[in-house]
Amino acid sequence: MNNQVKFAIIAIVVVIPLSSYSVWANDSSLQFKETNGLTKLQAISSFYPLYEFAQQVGQDKVNVLLLVPEGVEPHNWEPTIQDVQRMQKSNLIIINGFGFENWVESLEEMNYQGIVVDTSDGIFKNNNKIFKETSENKELEEHNKYFPKSGDPHIWLNPVLAKIQVQNIADAFSKLDPQNEKFYQKNAQSYMVELNGLDSKIRNDLSNCSRDFITFHDSFSYFAYEYELHQHTIISSNNPHGEPTAKTLENVINISRELKIKIIFTEDTTDPRISKVVANEIGGKILMLSPLEISGDGNYISRMTENLDNLKEALC
Secondary structure, eight states, X not given: OOHHHHHHHHIXXXXXXXXXXXXXXXXXXXXXXXXXXXXXXXXXXXXXXXXXXXXXXXXXXXXXEXXXXXXXXXXXXXXXXXXXXXXXXXXXXXXXXXXXXXXXXGTTTTTOOSEEEEXXXXXXXXXXXXXXXXXXXXXXXXXXXXXXXXXXXXGGGSHHHHHHHHHHHHHHHHHHOGGGHHHHHHHHHHHHHHHHHHHHHHHHHTTTSOOEEEEEESOOHHHHHHTTOEEEEEEOSSSSOOOOOHHHHHXXXXXXXXXXXXXXXXXXXXXXXXXXXXXXXXXOEEEEOOOOOSOOSSOHHHHHHHHHHHHHHHHO
16 A cells, blocks of 8 residues: 555544534634643654754653654554544654655655644755755865765764754744743753763764765765764665665775774664674674664664764774
């Protein structure tokens, strides 16, 4: 069953019974739902990092729900009827953008009446060094060297870009709840101070280290570009669900030997045995480099710091 047919069925089952409810979107007095006796903005975040960002900004004035269940890898995840019901009851859905949430295109079929907050908005124009459209071949070639043609959606792994995502969330909350705009904007600025600290630490700690590392799939393109690193991958795709060919593994092993790399990275949502094969061939070992796509121990800052510690072991 293709996605279009699936969502058409969901629309019939879910949207029609909820049609009488959709009037809330046209009445500002109905923008908030009552939760435990308090009126709060109802926000749904598509996956873990955005869930944390939204919580940091909204705190006790926004009820933030996580759409993709804890422990479930969000690539190719699709909402169930129950998920659609939850979305219909929300004021806004917070997404990463860059094609990461392939189900977003079907929201119109679901008759979703809320706001979709694309946290990637403004990244191209606000980060000219990385993303500016240019006719200068040298800059374009440099860009293409680090970013896969298939497109890497993992912008949250770059703390500089994560700040833009946080700001987009704060602006969306402020627009829907202008009475608390100062609250949301202050929280966003406070969290950005933490992100600035993380950015500075990464920049300083890796400044005098080697530049090449091998991760599992194309997830650290934006991170690598920001900190002038060179990412090599076992799976040449931004989707971790793939099997490398024997030729691919041979190429990765040769690159590892050529660059004298002794640590191969695995991820917390993939089978570590594939990375272990490469590590065994070069007499090295594996370490974790998490894309932070699922929740885990700690928070965004602490988990990014764990990634940094493992990168330092590999590069410094």
